[in-house]
Amino acid sequence: MKDWPYTVFPTGWYQVGYSSELQPGDVRPAMYFDQHLVMFRTETGEVSLLDAYCQHLGAHLGYGGTVKGECIECPFHGWLWQADGELAEIPYAPGERRRVKIARWVTREVNGLILVWYDAFGREPFWEWPGIPEFADVEHNYPIVHDHVGIRKIIPQSPVENTPDYYHFMWVHGAGQPGKPLLWKEDQHYLHTRVGFWYGHGKKATWMTPNGPVFGEIETEAWGLGLSNARFVLDGFITNQLTAATPVDAEHSQLFETITVNRQPDGGPEPTGRAARMIEFQKGQIRRDFAIWENQRYVEHPPFAGGEEEHYARFRRWSRQFYSDKPYTASTEVAAAS
Numbered sequence: 604m605k606d607w608p609y610t611v612f613p614t615g616w617y618q619v620g621y622s623s624e625l626q627p628g629d630v631r632p633a634m635y636f637d638q639h640l641v642m643f644r645t646e647t648g649e650v651s652l653l654d655a656y657c658q659h660l661g662a663h664l665g666y667g668g669t670v671k672g673e674c675i676e677c678p679f680h681g682w683l684w685q686a687d688g689e690l691a692e693i694p695y696a697p698g699e700r701r702r703v704k705i706a707r708w709v710t711r712e713v714n715g716l717i718l719v720w721y722d723a724f725g726r727e728p729f730w731e732w733p734g735i736p737e738f739a740d741v742e743h744n745y746p747i748v749h750d751h752v753g754i755r756k757i758i759p760q761s762p763v764e765n766t767p768d769y770y771h772f773m774w775v776h777g778a779g780q781p782g783k784p785l786l787w788k789e790d791q792h793y794l795h796t797r798v799g800f801w802y803g804h805g806k807k808a809t810w811m812t813p814n815g816p817v818f819g820e821i822e823t824e825a826w827g828l829g830l831s832n833a834r835f836v837l838d839g840f841i842t843n844q845l846t847a848a849t850p851v852d853a854e855h856s857q858l859f860e861t862i863t864v865n866r867q868p869d870g871g872p873e874p875t876g877r878a879a880r881m882i883e884f885q886k887g888q889i890r891r892d893f894a895i896w897e898n899q900r901y902v903e904h905p906p907f908a909g910g911e912e913e914h915y916a917r918f919r920r921w922s923r924q925f926y927s928d929k930p931y932t933a934s935t936e937v938a939a940a941s
C-alpha cells in the first residue's frame with residue numbers, strides 16, 4: 604500500500620491452501636513473504652513447506668520435484684529430502700553424507716485449511732489458531748466453500764482494518780445505516796467484536812429477510828492480521844466468512860475466502876435458496892472491499908469524524924504488535940459504545 608510505514612511482514616498464522624487440494628503425492632511451487640517455497644504432502648499425509656531450492660545445485664523443488672514415500676525427490680539429480688528438510692539420500696552416492704538442510708516452515712492443518720506461521724524475528728509460534736467451530740461442524744453447516752480470490756494488491760492489515768470501520772457499510776456494502784458497535788475486546792493477538800445492524804431496514808421483505816427487518820449482528824474475530832472471520836447472525840440464519848490474506852511480497856497478498864452457512868430446513872446436502880444466495884452475496888461484498896483496498900493509500904493520522912476514531916485508534920494500536928518483536932500484553936474490553 605502506498606505510504607505504508609512498516610518494513611516487515613506481520614507476525615502470525617497465514618493460509619497457504621486447503622487440505623483437500625493437497626493430496627498425498629502433490630507438489631506445488633509457492634511464493635510467500637518474498638520467498639520461493641515448495642509445498643508437498645507425503646504419502647502418509649504429512650504436509651511440508653520448505654524453502655524452494657535444493658541444497659545441491661539449486662533446482663526449485665516445486666518444478667518437477669516428486670514425492671517418494673516421506674521425501675521429495677529433486678528433479679535435477681534425484682537427491683531426496685525429508686519433510687523436515689533433512690537430506691535423506693544421494694541416490695548415486697548412497698554412502699555419502701553432506702551437512703546440508705533445507706529450511707522448513709512451521710505448518711498446521713485446521714478446519715481444512717493449511718496454515719503457515721510467519722515471524723520476521725524468527726520466533727516459534729506463540730499462539731495457535733483455534734479454527735471456526737462451524738467449519739468443523741458439517742452436521743449443522745454446509746461443507747466449506749473455497750473461494751480462491753487469487754493474488755491482489757492488498758496487504759493483510761486492510762481486511763482486518765474493516766473491523767472498526769462502521770460507516771463504510773453504507774457506501775461499500777449498501778447498508779441503510781452504519782454499524783452499531785456492541786463489543787470490542789482485545790486479548791493479545793486476538794480481537795473480538797460485535798456490530799449490530801438492521802437487515803432489510805425499511806423494507807417489508809427481502810431475500811435475506813423474508814419475514815421483514817431483522818436486527819442482526821456481525822461478530823468478527825481476528826487472529827493476527829492473516830486470518831479474520833465475520834459471523835453474520837440473522838435470527839437463526841448464520842453465515843461464516845473467513846478472510847485469509849497471505850503476503851506474497853510487500854504489496855501483494857494471496858486471498859482466500861472460506862464460507863459456510865448453517866444448514867437450512869429445505870434439506871439438501873448443498874446450499875440452496877437463501878443459503879446459496881448468501882454465499883454468492885458475501886463473495887461479491889468482499890470483492891467490493893478489495894476494490895477499495897487495492898487502490899487505497901495509507902493515512903497515518905486520518906481526520907476522523909462521527910466518533911469513528913474511538914475504535915479505529917484502538918485497532919491501530921492493537922495492530923502494531925504484529926510488526927514488532929516487543930511482547931504485547933494489553934487486554935481491553937470495551938462495552939457497547941454509543
Ligand code: FES
Pocket residue numbers: 657658659660661662677678679680681682
Ligand atoms: S540440484 Fe537437486 S539434486 Fe542436484
Ligand SMILES: [Fe+2]
Pocket residue numbers: 765771775776892
Ligand atoms: Fe467491508
